[in-house]
Amino acid sequence: MTCKDCRELFADAYYDEMQGEERTAFEAHIASCDECKSEYRRVEKTLTLMGQRERVEPDEEYWSGYWQALKSKIESGAQPENERTMPVNKVNLRPAFMPSWAYGIAAMLLIGIGVYLGRTMFVPKNQEILQPSGDHTVSSKVSPDSLSKEEVEKQVNMYLDRSRALLLGLINTPAKYPSSTNFTRQQQVSRELIQQASYLETKLGGPDRERFRKLIGDLGVILRELANYSVENSVPLIELVKQGVDKKSILLKINLEQIRALDSQTKLQERTTKDNHKSKI
Amino acid sequence: MADEQLLIEQAKLGDMEAFRELVERSKINVYRLAYDMVRNRHDAEDVSQDVFLQAYRSLSLFRGEAKWSTWLYRITVNKCLDHRKSTTRKSMEYREDIGNAPHSEMPHHHSEGITPDRAAGSSLLQKHIERALDCLSPRERAVFVLRHYHDLSLKQIAETLTVTEGTIKSHLFRAVQQLQRELAYYRDDLGLEKQL
Numbered sequence: 323m324t325c326k327d328c329r330e331l332f333a334d335a336y337y338d339e340m341q342g343e344e345r346t347a348f349e350a351h352i353a354s355c356d357e358c359k360s361e362y363r364r365v366e367k368t369l370t371l372m373g374q375r376e377r378v379e380p381d382e383e384y385w386s387g388y389w390q391a392l393k394s395k396i397e398s399g400a401q402p403e404n405e406r407t408m409p410v411n412k413v414n415l416r417p418a419f420m421p422s423w424a425y426g427i428a429a430m431l432l433i434g435i436g437v438y439l440g441r442t443m444f445v446p447k448n449q450e451i452l453q454p455s456g457d458h459t460v461s462s463k464v465s466p467d468s469l470s471k472e473e474v475e476k477q478v479n480m481y482l483d484r485s486r487a488l489l490l491g492l493i494n495t496p497a498k499y500p501s502s503t504n505f506t507r508q509q510q511v512s513r514e515l516i517q518q519a520s521y522l523e524t525k526l527g528g529p530d531r532e533r534f535r536k537l538i539g540d541l542g543v544i545l546r547e548l549a550n551y552s553v554e555n556s557v558p559l560i561e562l563v564k565q566g567v568d569k570k571s572i573l574l575k576i577n578l579e580q581i582r583a584l585d586s587q588t589k590l591q592e593r594t595t596k597d598n599h600k601s602k603i
Numbered sequence: 604m605a606d607e608q609l610l611i612e613q614a615k616l617g618d619m620e621a622f623r624e625l626v627e628r629s630k631i632n633v634y635r636l637a638y639d640m641v642r643n644r645h646d647a648e649d650v651s652q653d654v655f656l657q658a659y660r661s662l663s664l665f666r667g668e669a670k671w672s673t674w675l676y677r678i679t680v681n682k683c684l685d686h687r688k689s690t691t692r693k694s695m696e697y698r699e700d701i702g703n704a705p706h707s708e709m710p711h712h713h714s715e716g717i718t719p720d721r722a723a724g725s726s727l728l729q730k731h732i733e734r735a736l737d738c739l740s741p742r743e744r745a746v747f748v749l750r751h752y753h754d755l756s757l758k759q760i761a762e763t764l765t766v767t768e769g770t771i772k773s774h775l776f777r778a779v780q781q782l783q784r785e786l787a788y789y790r791d792d793l794g795l796e797k798q799l
Contacts, residue, residue, distance in 0.1 A: 333775045374728060378644045
């Protein structure tokens with residue numbers, strides 16, 4: 323354990339929030355490092371000092387009239403201050419020094435910047451589509467108009483394969499991984515898939531398009547949650563993905579879509595073989 | 604806490620006596636947390652009443668996923684943060700400095716056996732402690748007071764503030780560092796090393 327690691331654990335050690343190997347390593351370091359030992363002594367003293375704080379308590383008279391005062395407020399229909407802004411199941415940790423209108427302006431600016439960046443950087447260019455498999459960072463130049471129906475279906479199939487692999491990989495992550503595990507790569511893939519889906523959607527026609535749109539709508543909810551996930555979120559990422567996958571039965575839908583695509587490919591092949599046969603005759 | 608659960612269910616059905624019992628059981632803790640956050644007796648009294656008023660109006664939203672005390676603490680922290688925002692907007696000051704507060708706001712030292720010197724020393728210590736707490740951000744203060752004065756574990760605090768345990772750890776770490784800096788003079792230079 324380094325001195326830096328050790329010092330980061332001072333509060334945990336003081337409040338007895340360490341167990342097992344971590345505590346053993348901490349104690350061993352403190353025993354062997356004079357600087358950390360004296361620094362930890364200072365932390366202990368500071369916190370002991372904080373423990374000497376005295377509160378101003380209301381007198382007996384206040385407590386004896388407490389319920390009556392509260393009851394009167396309840397019966398008179400008084401509203402608690404700021405009730406409309408007070409979610410009871412969530413803590414609002416917005417800093418106190420900024421007025422709410424400043425957040426409004428900041429939000430508008432962020433949305434504007436987001437839209438600008440989205441339009442200039444993330445929307446696929448006409449001549450460019452992302453490769454759904456293999457080296458995902460390389461894009462291939464294909465004229466969209468030149469894509470045949472079969473080619474689009476192939477791309478859709480690869481898109482679904484990649485989405486399924488991503489989701490399966492996440493939901494099967496072993497439980498031993500800490501919730502702080504970095505999923506940057508998966509988030510990047512998720513963003514690529516969202517981008518690819520919006521492109522493919524424009525290339526499909528007729529009933530295929532409607533079906534696909536519905537599927538990517540469901541899939542998009544999960545992919546967007548994954549792409550925008552931040553460590554501040556109280557639900558672990560894997561849990562979030564699992565919930566989304568279960569709720570939307572997404573893997574089942576992907577499988578059904580691929581079976582349907584396979585079926586249509588088989589029919590197409592049969593038709594082509596028949597046509598070839600006829601032309602030979 | 605089956606008894607508490609029963610009281611909550613009865614209160615949800617409009618039983619005021621059941622709600623009263625819930626209030627009686629938790630009013631002191633709610634007041635103390637409010638005081639630790641706003642650090643002014645009158646504001647803490649107002650906030651604590653507001654907390655129960657809010658709790659009464661939102662009873663139907665209490666689904667029992669968290670403990671009753673956790674839920675109340677959550678409302679209290681929210682109320683205190685909002686209270687702080689509104690007072691900040693009004694006066695552009697976080698709070699009245701306890702050093703300039705009226706005498707009634709200072710902890711009392713009327714007990715027998717406390718000499719004027721000791722009372723003055725204690726008053727100085729209180730002033731330093733309050734000033735050190737002033738230097739913490741609202742979230743650091745919420746985490747620190749819940750851990751230090753209300754003895755909630757990091758896990759319970761994470762549940763109360765609806766953030767991850769890792770976030771709580773980093774807030775606590777920063778809070779302790781800040782307090783270290785703020786109290787260094789008092790702790791080291793006034794010879795407190797010997798006292799503690």
